[in-house]
Amino acid sequence: MKIGTCVSLSKLEEMPEKLAILQENGFSSCQLISWDPRLWTAENALQLRELFERSGIEISAFWCGWAGPTVWDFYDGQLTLGLVPPEYRQMRVQNLCDGADFAHRMGITDVVTHMGFIPENPYDPNFAGFCVAVRTVAQHLKQNGQFLLFETGQETPVTLLRCFETVGTDNLGVNLDTANLILYGKANPVDALDVFGKYVRNLHAKDGRYPTNGHALGEETKLGEGKVDFKALFARLRELGYDSHVTIEREISGERQLADILEARAYLQKIIDELR
Numbered sequence: 001m002k003i004g005t006c007v008s009l010s011k012l013e014e015m016p017e018k019l020a021i022l023q024e025n026g027f028s029s030c031q032l033i034s035w036d037p038r039l040w041t042a043e044n045a046l047q048l049r050e051l052f053e054r055s056g057i058e059i060s061a062f063w064c065g066w067a068g069p070t071v072w073d074f075y076d077g078q079l080t081l082g083l084v085p086p087e088y089r090q091m092r093v094q095n096l097c098d099g100a101d102f103a104h105r106m107g108i109t110d111v112v113t114h115m116g117f118i119p120e121n122p123y124d125p126n127f128a129g130f131c132v133a134v135r136t137v138a139q140h141l142k143q144n145g146q147f148l149l150f151e152t153g154q155e156t157p158v159t160l161l162r163c164f165e166t167v168g169t170d171n172l173g174v175n176l177d178t179a180n181l182i183l184y185g186k187a188n189p190v191d192a193l194d195v196f197g198k199y200v201r202n203l204h205a206k207d208g209r210y211p212t213n214g215h216a217l218g219e220e221t222k223l224g225e226g227k228v229d230f231k232a233l234f235a236r237l238r239e240l241g242y243d244s245h246v247t248i249e250r251e252i253s254g255e256r257q258l259a260d261i262l263e264a265r266a267y268l269q270k271i272i273d274e275l276r
Helices: 012-024 042-055 076-080 086-105 125-143 157-167 189-199 230-239 255-274
Strands: 002-008 029-034 058-064 110-113 147-151 172-177 200-205 245-248
Touching: 002 012, 002 058, 002 255, 012 042, 029 245, 042 086, 058 086, 058 200, 058 245, 086 110, 086 125, 110 172, 110 200, 125 147, 125 157, 147 200, 157 172, 157 189, 172 189, 189 200, 189 230, 200 230, 230 255, 245 255
Parallel strands: 002 029, 002 245, 029 058, 058 110, 110 147, 147 172, 172 200, 200 245
Antiparallel strands: none
8 A cells, every 4th residue: 555645725825845855754645635626727727737747756546626605514504515516516526527627737637526415315306406516527537537436434435325326427436534424424434334344445544523413523642642543444445455645634834744654654654564
């Protein structure tokens, strides 16, 4: 397994320094994250592709954001996130298709996003329309030879599986965020692999605790301080034949972020080595 981390694309001129930090700390892969469609031009794709090729750092996936409001909680999150809210759906379908084309120009196969709080009730009138939107995006990516990855967390594993079955394309996959399933109170990530394990194509190595109220997500923690059993997780992934990217995500800022990421890499590498 290749251990990498996340790199945010917010300004093109900042990327050489960000890649230099990865090189200095021995990382050879990353997920590239961008929420700004204005950056997704053919010229920027060419520059970034050349920059990454010179650095020797592999982009394991492109994490594609979308326009419009975002609230990361159990109430307003239902109304603002992903392709679920009908009022933002058409715009965000276009965002995801544009982001995928941008990634395609860089030679990136996997495109990741949050889809929102997918309705658990298959008879919910919003479920069918949501699946049509996902199919539209997936079919666009298929023309590029790409996979559309759902980042886990805002839906139960069974709801995610039902969506895949309803959409029906063969280029849907999972970006398993090990903490999000816990932070959103949806599942244990190890057990979730029994439901959608065969679809996992990348993962965010992250840790956290379950919610303690009905409004706010649980608390993210350093790896090893939350509820994720990484030893059991990697053992199950090995049983499933997964031997691809492990992307450390630590959603804090400042110097502590890099320190926690480096500690996480050592923590994960020890577990992976023990399982060989």
